[in-house]
Amino acid sequence: MRVSRASGLVVGDWPARPxxxxxxxxxxxxxxxxxxxxxxxxxxxxxxxxxxxxxLWEIYGSAAEEIxxxxxxxxxxxxxxxxxxxxxxxxxxxxxxxxxxxxxxxxGVPALDPVVRQAERAVAVSTVEHLLDDxxxxxxxxxxxxxxxTPDAELSERVAALAEDHGVVLSPVVPGRAAYALAAxxxxxxxxxxLTGSSIVDWTLVPAGVVDAAAAAEWSxxxxxxxxxxxxxxxxxxxxGPRLAARFDEIDVALDEIDGLGRLTGSAPVPATVLLLxxxxxxxxxxAPDFAAPTEVxxxxxxxxxxxxxIIAYARSRVGASTATVTERTAR
Numbered sequence: 001m002r003v004s005r006a007s008g009l010v011v012g013d014w015p016a017r018p019x020x021x022x023x024x025x026x027x028x029x030x031x032x033x034x035x036x037x038x039x040x041x042x043x044x045x046x047x048x049x050x051x052x053x054x055x056l057w058e059i060y061g062s063a064a065e066e067i068x069x070x071x072x073x074x075x076x077x078x079x080x081x082x083x084x085x086x087x088x089x090x091x092x093x094x095x096x097x098x099x100x101x102x103x104x105x106x107x108g109v110p111a112l113d114p115v116v117r118q119a120e121r122a123v124a125v126s127t128v129e130h131l132l133d134d135x136x137x138x139x140x141x142x143x144x145x146x147x148x149x150t151p152d153a154e155l156s157e158r159v160a161a162l163a164e165d166h167g168v169v170l171s172p173v174v175p176g177r178a179a180y181a182l183a184a185x186x187x188x189x190x191x192x193x194x195l196t197g198s199s200i201v202d203w204t205l206v207p208a209g210v211v212d213a214a215a216a217a218e219w220s221x222x223x224x225x226x227x228x229x230x231x232x233x234x235x236x237x238x239x240x241g242p243r244l245a246a247r248f249d250e251i252d253v254a255l256d257e258i259d260g261l262g263r264l265t266g267s268a269p270v271p272a273t274v275l276l277l278x279x280x281x282x283x284x285x286x287x288a289p290d291f292a293a294p295t296e297v298x299x300x301x302x303x304x305x306x307x308x309x310x311i312i313a314y315a316r317s318r319v320g321a322s323t324a325t326v327t328e329r330t331a332r
Contacts, residue, residue: 001041001063003072011060011067011074012043019100019203019311022092027133028052031059033092036314040089041076055131058084087127093325094121100203102213102312103238109315110331111209111238116152117327118145119159126162142168151330191224194275197282200305201234205287205294209239211264214312219248219284221274228272233265234286242288249274249281 001012015021015034022033024042028051031042042059046052049068056064063074094117103111122141129137148160148170163170198216212235219232232246232253244255244264251274255266285294318328 001074001076003067003074005072009046009049009067010043011046012041014043014045017307019307022089022096024088024092024095024128025133026052026055026088026128026131028054029056031088031092033089035093035096036310040082040085042085042089042092055084058131059088084128084131087124088131090124090325091121091128094124094327097325097327099208100311101208102203102308102315103209104212104214104312106212106235107214107312107316109213109312110319112327112331113151115145115147116150116155116330119148119150119155120326123155123158123162138162139166139168142166142170145170150326152326155326191222191229193220193222195221195282197284199284199286200308201286202294203308205285205292206244207239207241207288207291209237210241210244210288211235211237211286213237214308217246217284217286219246221270228270228274229267230270230274231265231267232284232286233259233261233263236262236264242290244286245289247285247287247294248283249277255286 004010013034015032015037020034020036022035024031028048029044029046031044033039033042044052044056044059046056046067053064053068056067060067060074061077061080063071063076066074097112098117101112102109118141122138122145125132125141126138134140142159142163145159145163145168148156148163150156150159160170196219198218200216201211201213203213215235217232217234219230222229222231230248230251230253232248232255234244234246234255246253246255246266248270251268251270253266253268255264257265259265287294315328318324319331320329322329
């Protein structure tokens with residue numbers, strides 16, 4: 001692995017994009033895995049070598065001494081006790097899944113069970129708590145666990161024992177999923193559709209699971225009763241979340257209804273001049289106003305669709321895989 005000191009101490013190749021980056025913040029250093037690379041050895045950014053020295057050997061073995069001692073190229077041994085590194089990867093993977101898991105009915109990627117994820121994360125955190133920059137990490141992780149009853153008997157036993165050790169009382173009752181707070185749309189009256197299109201949803205602008213990760217946002221410009229109207233629809237995901245909006249050029253549309261296909265939808269009047277927009281500006285951007293807002297409505301960056309497809313394929317491969325986390329393996 002290459003070790004760079006040009007702009008801070010960096011070990012290995014840092015993942016290029018946030019949506020493929022699984023992170024774990026330790027005392028004095030941050031570890032990062034590229035989920036698509038499937039490499040057990042993480043990259044690292046080390047900001048406090050003295051503090052990181054207390055645990056980096058559990059991640060890099062004998063190479064840790066070379067990393068901290070000025071080496072520029074190190075070989076991480078293949079053999080060794082990597083239980084702590086594996087637990088670090090589990091915590092990072094589960095945090096990545098919480099933020100980026102592309103649940104999609106369209107693409108056949110099932111939603112993750114939050115009860116299992118919270119339980120598995122608490123157990124993994126208990127293995128790596130000595131290297132975290134949070135003395136209450138286990139208690140905080142257990143505080144997020146809403147049930148010790150999971151589809152995996154071993155995990156249920158481990159989290160129940162962990163809670164007992166830390167004096168945390170877990171409720172066996174799983175709260176029900178909240179319903180969408182959206183009004184059912186009555187459907188638009190007939191009109192003449194003059195423009196249609198679709199745009200991929202930028203995952204950074206909506207919370208994970210709020211919209212179908214693989215479905216595009218569909219839009220149409222309709223002439224109806226002498227007025228021009230923009231209509232936008234997007235397929236919902238498995239997780240209820242904040243209300244959504246869509247931006248088309250300089251027009252914002254609240255997606256606060258549900259159409260006959262179960263899609264989140266909305267409409268807004270637009271000037272007839274919208275028909276004169278050049279093709280590269282005929283882009284709809286879906287976002288959650290209380291989560292993030294688009295700075296500029298533009299066409300997707302080159303390679304964006306291929307990147308999304310790779311992440312979706314990766315998630316689909318994790319479901320049922322023996323090497324995946326319990327949360328991914330038991331997704332339904």
